[in-house]
Amino acid sequence: MPSLKRLLTSILNRSNVVQILGSDHVYPTATGWTPAYISVPGLGDYDIIHVRCVVSGRIDFLTFVRGSRATNYSLTFTETYYSGSTWTYDRMLVQVDWKNNRIGLSALNGEKSNMGIQGIWGTNKR
Secondary structure (H helix, E strand, O other): OHHHHHHHHHHHOOOOEEEEEEOOEEEEEEOOOOOEEEEEHHHHHHHEEEEEEOOOEEEEEEEEEEOOOOOOOEEEEEEEEEOOOOOEEEEEEEEEEOOOEEEEEEEEEEEEEHEEEEEEEEEEEE
């Protein structure tokens, strides 16, 4: 039976947040529902991935949790704003591919230059 100290140390080691991609802005190069991928070494070592996303000036974190059988997972990030006399929106697709250690990005609506990611962090290391 492990000691309490060893158990707590193990839990804390698994919950550390580790930056696995720097904070340089990465823009999507694809449009539509098929993303273009960038390689992120070590991505598959983590069960929880946090991606800092930027769409039309709005910044937020998307969190991806690997399921028991999931090899990839996709989320979209949308920003709606009033421009001129109409409401419009920009939307980006972000896909985490744990099996191949990569992140996919695609502009679903709006200008690619108005969106992207600024860093990737991992927690719950395997």
